[in-house]
Amino acid sequence: MSKKHNFSAGPCILPQEVFEKSAAAILDFNGIGLSLLEISHRSKDFVPVMDEARAIVKRLMKLGDDYEVIYVGGGASLQFLMVPFNLMKSENGKAAYVNTGTWAAGAIKEAKKLGTVDVVGSSKEENYSFIPKGYKIGNEYDYFHCTSNNTIYGTQMRSFPEVDTLMVCDMSSDIFSRVIDFSKFDIIYAGAQKNMGPAGVTMVVVKKSVLGKTGRDIPSYLDYSLHIAKDSMFNTPPVFPVYATLLTLQHLENNGGIEAAENRNEAKAKLLYDEIDRNPLFETFCVKEDRSLMNACFKLLDDSKKDEFDAAWKAAGINGLNGHRSIGGYRASMYNALPIESVQVLVDVMKNIN
Numbered sequence: 001m002s003k004k005h006n007f008s009a010g011p012c013i014l015p016q017e018v019f020e021k022s023a024a025a026i027l028d029f030n031g032i033g034l035s036l037l038e039i040s041h042r043s044k045d046f047v048p049v050m051d052e053a054r055a056i057v058k059r060l061m062k063l064g065d066d067y068e069v070i071y072v073g074g075g076a077s078l079q080f081l082m083v084p085f086n087l088m089k090s091e092n093g094k095a096a097y098v099n100t101g102t103w104a105a106g107a108i109k110e111a112k113k114l115g116t117v118d119v120v121g122s123s124k125e126e127n128y129s130f131i132p133k134g135y136k137i138g139n140e141y142d143y144f145h146c147t148s149n150n151t152i153y154g155t156q157m158r159s160f161p162e163v164d165t166l167m168v169c170d171m172s173s174d175i176f177s178r179v180i181d182f183s184k185f186d187i188i189y190a191g192a193q194k195n196m197g198p199a200g201v202t203m204v205v206v207k208k209s210v211l212g213k214t215g216r217d218i219p220s221y222l223d224y225s226l227h228i229a230k231d232s233m234f235n236t237p238p239v240f241p242v243y244a245t246l247l248t249l250q251h252l253e254n255n256g257g258i259e260a261a262e263n264r265n266e267a268k269a270k271l272l273y274d275e276i277d278r279n280p281l282f283e284t285f286c287v288k289e290d291r292s293l294m295n296a297c298f299k300l301l302d303d304s305k306k307d308e309f310d311a312a313w314k315a316a317g318i319n320g321l322n323g324h325r326s327i328g329g330y331r332a333s334m335y336n337a338l339p340i341e342s343v344q345v346l347v348d349v350m351k352n353i354n
């Protein structure tokens, strides 16, 4: 069976080595005569997995002891609620959000349940085709929340604003894809199922000093402090996703870290966007300056070529190129594990449609 060129938006391609090692661990974990799936999360074989999965994130992000890393369930969607529970003051709580897409809007919706939300910038009326900029965030806000990469619309924040309050970012779809000063952020969260690992676990990076200041009685599972105090073992963690995440991050670390991944991702994105710009048949949904290096969302301008194009990319062994059902068109997700050879295959297909 030959491997497909997998442009899926998430869950998505992971390094082949991760598939092989995690499959082996399901059969016999570390040669102990037991599957990873049948041992206690508190066993001497699993605890080091969780400890290292937390430690490696801080090494890759170059963060110090003022930060903690936790793994929880519930997807990035649960973080839409955990963030305000942990940061929004119980009395007159107020937060600033920028609305850059469906996921950002989801985060806004949950935060509104706990306090006042000011949407300081939005591109909703223009189909989320750009990243709003130029807003000022003062210290009247408990925190500012943004989404670094908008998976559905193919836009990405190329830079982050200076804010006079805590900074929170949903990095689900571009975590570990580019060099960022992570120490600018107070909370970073990401569902694992793009650049980090399989679906089923969410990583949260928390600056410890920001916790415990809301005056809220936070439900236990939603309280970051509790997950930190219990080393991400407050309840049974999703052991397999955490293990596969560790393998993915080890693969990243052994292949030049975030810096090298960024170089590879820039080369892949350039290859594809150059073809989109050259080829009169294709156009991105968003403005050029806010194009995502991770998800290139584009449309075919001549409808009569649709059947030919769809048949051609499928015949070339490409998977997962359809756009999100809410906007249609095409979406080429070029996460860390996607080789540039796969992008070249897509570009060759695009070149041959005429």
Ligand code: PMP
Residues within 6 Å of the ligand: 010, 074, 075, 076, 077, 078, 103, 147, 149, 150, 151, 152, 170, 171, 172, 173, 191, 192
């Ligand atoms: N934020 C972003 C940027 C996403 O792309 C997604 C979906 N993949 C989510 C949040 C929601 O994540 P989850 O399905 O893990 O709740």
